[in-house]
Amino acid sequence: MRRVTVLAAVAGAVMVLPLLGLLQRAPWSTMATELTSPGARDALRLSVVCSLGALTVALVFGVPLAWILARATFPGRSVLRALVILPMVLPPVVGGVGLLSVFGRRGLLGAHIGSWPGFPLPFTTGGVILAQAFVAMPFLVIATEAGLRQLDRRYEEAAATLGARPWHRFRTVTLPLVGPSLAAGAALCWARALGEFGATVTFAGSLPGRTRTLPTAIYADLQVRPEGAIALSILLLAVALAVLVALRGRWLGVS
Amino acid sequence: MRRVAGALISLLLIAGCAGPGRGEVTVLAAASLAEAFADLGASFSFAGSQQLVAQVEAGAPVDVVATADTESMARLVRAGLVDEPAEFARNRLAIAVEPGNPRRIAALADLDRDGLRVVLADPSVPAGRYARDVLDRAGVRVRPVSLELDVKAVARKVAAGEADAAVVYATDVRPPARVEIPDPANVIASYPVAVVRSTANRAGAQAFVDRLLGPPGRRALAERGFLLP
Amino acid sequence: MNGALAADVGVRLGSLGLDVTVDASPEEVVAVVGPNGAGKTTLLRALAGLTRLDRGRVTLGGSVIDDVALAVRVPPERRPVAVVFQGSVLFPHLSALDNVAYGMRARGARRADARRRARDWLERVGLGAEHLESRPAHLSGGQAQRVALARALATEPELLLLDEPLSAVDAGAKGQLRRMLREQLAGSPAVRLIVTHDPVDAMALADRLVVVEDGRVTQDGTLVEVTTRPRSAWVAQLAGLNLFRGRVDDTNLVLDGGAALTVATDVRGPAFALVHPRAVTLHRSRPEGSARNAWSGEASGMHLQGDRMRVQVDGSPPIVAEVTPAGATELRLAEGGPVWVSVKATEIDVYPG
Numbered sequence: 001m002r003r004v005t006v007l008a009a010v011a012g013a014v015m016v017l018p019l020l021g022l023l024q025r026a027p028w029s030t031m032a033t034e035l036t037s038p039g040a041r042d043a044l045r046l047s048v049v050c051s052l053g054a055l056t057v058a059l060v061f062g063v064p065l066a067w068i069l070a071r072a073t074f075p076g077r078s079v080l081r082a083l084v085i086l087p088m089v090l091p092p093v094v095g096g097v098g099l100l101s102v103f104g105r106r107g108l109l110g111a112h113i114g115s116w117p118g119f120p121l122p123f124t125t126g127g128v129i130l131a132q133a134f135v136a137m138p139f140l141v142i143a144t145e146a147g148l149r150q151l152d153r154r155y156e157e158a159a160a161t162l163g164a165r166p167w168h169r170f171r172t173v174t175l176p177l178v179g180p181s182l183a184a185g186a187a188l189c190w191a192r193a194l195g196e197f198g199a200t201v202t203f204a205g206s207l208p209g210r211t212r213t214l215p216t217a218i219y220a221d222l223q224v225r226p227e228g229a230i231a232l233s234i235l236l237l238a239v240a241l242a243v244l245v246a247l248r249g250r251w252l253g254v255s
Numbered sequence: 256m257r258r259v260a261g262a263l264i265s266l267l268l269i270a271g272c273a274g275p276g277r278g279e280v281t282v283l284a285a286a287s288l289a290e291a292f293a294d295l296g297a298s299f300s301f302a303g304s305q306q307l308v309a310q311v312e313a314g315a316p317v318d319v320v321a322t323a324d325t326e327s328m329a330r331l332v333r334a335g336l337v338d339e340p341a342e343f344a345r346n347r348l349a350i351a352v353e354p355g356n357p358r359r360i361a362a363l364a365d366l367d368r369d370g371l372r373v374v375l376a377d378p379s380v381p382a383g384r385y386a387r388d389v390l391d392r393a394g395v396r397v398r399p400v401s402l403e404l405d406v407k408a409v410a411r412k413v414a415a416g417e418a419d420a421a422v423v424y425a426t427d428v429r430p431p432a433r434v435e436i437p438d439p440a441n442v443i444a445s446y447p448v449a450v451v452r453s454t455a456n457r458a459g460a461q462a463f464v465d466r467l468l469g470p471p472g473r474r475a476l477a478e479r480g481f482l483l484p
Numbered sequence: 485m486n487g488a489l490a491a492d493v494g495v496r497l498g499s500l501g502l503d504v505t506v507d508a509s510p511e512e513v514v515a516v517v518g519p520n521g522a523g524k525t526t527l528l529r530a531l532a533g534l535t536r537l538d539r540g541r542v543t544l545g546g547s548v549i550d551d552v553a554l555a556v557r558v559p560p561e562r563r564p565v566a567v568v569f570q571g572s573v574l575f576p577h578l579s580a581l582d583n584v585a586y587g588m589r590a591r592g593a594r595r596a597d598a599r600r601r602a603r604d605w606l607e608r609v610g611l612g613a614e615h616l617e618s619r620p621a622h623l624s625g626g627q628a629q630r631v632a633l634a635r636a637l638a639t640e641p642e643l644l645l646l647d648e649p650l651s652a653v654d655a656g657a658k659g660q661l662r663r664m665l666r667e668q669l670a671g672s673p674a675v676r677l678i679v680t681h682d683p684v685d686a687m688a689l690a691d692r693l694v695v696v697e698d699g700r701v702t703q704d705g706t707l708v709e710v711t712t713r714p715r716s717a718w719v720a721q722l723a724g725l726n727l728f729r730g731r732v733d734d735t736n737l738v739l740d741g742g743a744a745l746t747v748a749t750d751v752r753g754p755a756f757a758l759v760h761p762r763a764v765t766l767h768r769s770r771p772e773g774s775a776r777n778a779w780s781g782e783a784s785g786m787h788l789q790g791d792r793m794r795v796q797v798d799g800s801p802p803i804v805a806e807v808t809p810a811g812a813t814e815l816r817l818a819e820g821g822p823v824w825v826s827v828k829a830t831e832i833d834v835y836p837g
Contacts, residue, residue, distance in 0.1 A: 106416040122417050123372065123400035154573045157534050160560040161567045162587035162639055169561075172586075176577045205401025205412070206377065212402075220404055224305055224379040 019237065026234055027227035034231035042209045043217035044235060047194055050125065050213060054132035054193035055140075055186060062140040062189075063182070069141070070148035081145075088138045095135055096202025103130065103203075127204035128211050132193035140182075140189040147181025148174070187247050191240055280459040283307045283315070285323035285446070286407045287346065287382070287424045291479040292321075295472065297463050303405040304381050311336050311451060318460035321448040321467075323424075324381035328447040340449035343467050345482035347441050348382075348389055349425040350434040351413045358419050360434055363393045366420060374409050374418040375399045382406035385442045386422040393440050426480040443482070487545045489643055489675045493530050494539030494552075495523075502526050502699040503539075506677075508692075513669050513676045515690030517683065517722075523699040524679040525570075528645050531677070532567050533560035544643055544675070561590075563643075566636035566674075570648040572628040574620035580606065580631045581616045587639035605634040610664050626657035633668060644674040650685050659836050662688050663754070683722045687729070688756070695719055708802060726759040726803050737834060743800040745827070746776040749834040756835050761794060761806035763831035766815055767824040778826040783817045797825050 027034065034040060069081055087095055103110040103121045114120045121127035155177060159169040175182070197215040204211040206220065214236045221229035280297040289301045300317070302310075304327040311320055311331055320337060322328045323346070331337045352360050358371065366373050375397070376383035383402065390397055400418065403409045410427040412418040424444070425433065448467055450460045466472055473483055488509040495502040502523040508514045516524050529535040531542060533550070536557075542550040544565070549558040566587070574583045584602035589595065606616060609630040620628055629649060636644060649665060650658050666689055669676050680686050686693055686707075693710045695703040703710050703719055710719060711727075730739035732755045737745045745757065765771070771778055781799020788794075793812040795805045803825055807815070817823065 100415065100417065104415065104417050152573075154569060155575060157560070158567070158569060158573045158575070159586070159590070160534070161532050161563075161565060162590055162635065163561050164586070164590035165561050168590055172590075173575060177575075201404065201408075205374070206403055207399065207401045210400075216404070220377050220379050220402075222305070222309065 022230060022233055022237070025226075026230050030227065031231055031234075034228055035235055037228075039208055039212075039217060040228075040232060040235065043212055043214045043232065044239070046125065046128070046209070046212065047214040047236070048239070050128045050132055051190055051193040053129040054136055054196075055190045057129060057133040058137040058140045058189050058193075059186065062137045063144055066141045066144035066148060070145045084141050085138050087135050092135055092196065092198030092200075093202050096131060096199035099131060099134060099199065099203045103127075122203055123205045123207065123211060125204075125210055128200050128213060131199040131203040132196045135196050135199050136189040136193040139192055140185040143185025143188065144178065144182050147178040147185075150181075151177055183247070187244060191244065194236070194240055280319060280456060280463045281317040282319040282321065282463060283310060283317045284321040285381075286405055287323055287426055288321060288344075288446070289407075291344075291426070291476050291481060293475075295463070295466060295475060305379060314453070316453075316455070317451055318454040318456050319448060319463055320451055321446060322381075323444060323446055324384075325445050325447055327381065328449060331449070335452065337449035337451055340447035341464070341468060342445050342484045343448045343472060344446040344476045345484060346444040346446065347425045347438075347482065348385055348422055348436055348444075349428060350436060351410055351421045351423050351428040352432055352434055353413060353416055353419065354432050356431065356434070360420050362434070363390065363395050363436060363440065366390070366397050366422075367395050372400050372417075372419045373397050374401045374403060374412050374421040376406045376409050376423070377402040377404050380404065380406060381444065382409070382424060385444055389422065389436065389440060389442050429480075445484075446481075487642060487673075487675060489531075489542070489544050489677070491527075491531060491542045492540040493527055493537060493542065495526055495530050495535060496538050497526055497535070500526065500699055502530075504694075504696060504699070504701045506694055506701070508675045508677060510673055510675050512691040513678065513689060514692045514694060515678045515680055515686035516694045516696055517680055517686045518696040518702075520681050522696045524681070524696050525647055527696065528567070528647050528677070528679050531643065532565050532645055533558065533563050564641050565643045565645065566639050566641035568629070568632045568636045568644070568646040568649055571652045572620070572625075572632035574623075574628055574631055574635070576620050579617045579619060580611060580623065580627075583620070583631055584635045584638050587635060591639070602634070602638060605638045606631065609634045609637075609668060624657070625652045625654060626661050629653055629661060630664065633665065637668065637672060641674050644669075644672060644676045646676075646678040648680055648682075649678060649689075650680075650682065663836075665689060684727070684756075687727050724761070726761060726764070728757040728759070728801060730755060730757065732834060735829070737832070739801050741801055743779070745801075745832060746829045747832045747834050748829045749832075751834050751836050753836065758833040758835075759803065759827055759831060761804045762792075763827055764797075764803055764805035765826050766795065766797070766805050766807060766811075766817070767826065768815055770824055771826045773826075776829045777832070778824060780822045780824050783820065783823050786812065786817060797823060799825060803827075 065084065069077065100107060100122065102108045105111065105114060105120055105122070110120055121130055151174065155173050156169050159173045164172065195215055197219065200213060201216055206212045206216045214232055218229045218232045218236070221232065282292070282297045282299050284292055284299060284301055285304050285307065286301050292299055304322040304324055307320055307322055308327045308330055311317065312334065320331065321343070328340050332340065350360060350363065352358065360366070375386050378384050378387055403412070406423055406427060409421045410423050413421045414432070448464055450457065450464060454460045477483060489507065491506045493502060493504050500523055504527060516527060518524055526535060530537055537550055537552050539552050541548065541552070548556055549563050550556065575586065578586065581599055581602050584605055585598035588598035588601060603616065611627060611630045615623060615627060623631065629652065650661060653661050662685065669689060678689055690707070692706055693703070694701055695710060711722060728739050730737045732747065732749065732752050735746055735748065737747045737755060737757050739745065747757065779799050781797040781802070783795050784798045785796040786793055788809070792806050793809050795807060795812065795817060797803050797805060805825065815823070
């Protein structure tokens, strides 16, 4: 048991010490001005809006994808699952390059849909949302697929025998029962989107107020004004921590 | 258990030692010097000048540092981290456009056209600061779609066709994708190089600096479009 | 026949080939019995629409709900079929009340109406009011089954299917639950089909047995028919005991068929009586002695079981006696003719039903 405790303590320390180091370097006296500067406010607003947008995109497209991976049988299903996991493994910048090759001005699709309303995507807030969704969606899909697989099909069968049509069954039985897995996946997805940097900067660029999210702003500030960077880092940490703590227990199924 | 710990520690040591062999010189240099330095016989690491400064300040085990502006170097000098720096190259700015110049951009003044997608480097980067200066002095109000965090990224965006124009170093873009900015309106960037005080290979470091300031370095730089002091 | 079920079901599931024909009317409760793995649950799932037919045709009340040849298949949510699942399968995230209301809500009822009717149903199946808002995790096996039954009945189905309704209930609660189930089944206008491997449940709840073994129907008939004329090993085992149903008044057990047995028991009201064939003695004339129960009948069938002779005696009530082959010879049973049966009151095992 002592071995376990020691190893766990090391793991905990590796996670926590850098955060403590940040707090120790923070410019507490000027924190208020740092965090209320227009640059900081813009970055925070963009980060929150875009990460939530990315989460929405992930929910709308990722849940059906998880459903298909969990329930449908078709040739190539394991290949599809591997492709879905790919963005988790890829360096984010590579992801950004990939997105450009499709949605960029000369991209596979981008060249043709460039004149549609809302397009083109690079250099826009929409582009940030797409980049974040691309890297973060796999977390949601994998967690939800696992939850769906573990679900006892008999509940859905019972609902069917009681007269519930497929969409009604999904809404009233499947979703609530897969809820905890879905919520855990959504929390991870959102957190990943919030911290996303490489794909965002490569695909959407870095313009304050439009595409410069907190991580990008931190990177920009880092050497020129380290105090600003640290203040923003702490802001980012605080936002993430607040949401994850609020989600504990009830949603993630742990107490 | 002990075997696992031993294996982990060995791994960490190996990782930490994954550096150049004995006798090799490690040089930190600004991103815009990547092509010019390629054949100069050292182990290189390229990044934006601000990052270079941060790494030296954090005690990176390097021998030489070459930045793209004198301000960054001055910080290192003030902190006593480097020896006396020497200027080894100069650079001007230029306008990068898409191959073939489809938007017919001829001068700085064309950059404030409506609907033109212009990318600049962020002011936290020397190239970005210089670009701002040049544009301000020319009285041109540009609304950039992005303020990239390193000048290579700026050049890449235009080369890829994502942006219509950008202001970068003349060395970052070759004609015909390059539109010159006349000298009076332009800015001359000065590139200093210095030996890092904490170097473990002072002889090698100094040899590299001499090579850079001498014929081999000057030739390589001139080929890439740098101006020579 | 109006409301009746006519099912011809052919399903291949792995190594199991199910090939059965079942007809049932709303007038009787049918138990589908047989050893485990015989295909009973598959049959139930096929009728509910949860398992596809490979061959066959199912009609309910005249409407076709499944026809392989004509490629007609009504999905489970549109069949007027309700299922009480083994282990109840209550929705874990809903209270007992909302579980019962689910079917009504799924068909468009308003929340308040559905909950009100659900409350009525739960009262009928005997779930205490204090459990209405409980989650399934907080209910005992017996309580959960009550809720499951109410949930199914609340949709007013034309066909009610029950899968091993008492298997998840512990022995102490079985008697009560069986009683409740009988009452509710009796009051339901649906065609009612119970799948069970427990012969006691079958006898207690059903009017007719359909015996399924190895995917085939081996016997189909009333309780008495099936158990007094066994045609397979499993049923013979089933028939190994004499099981009677009736009401106890004082020292009399009045059987459903009208006859009465004198019994020694504290039980009152509806009851089962179990008599082991060995406790039944046969005589050629009216017996003297302490046995209080004696009646005459005709020896209608004999077969050797192991080293004993099992004798069916038709009478009031019909009973199976077990005698030695020598005893059978001595009584000259093979010649036919009236034979007297006697059973001591103390040998009749009475328990509440």
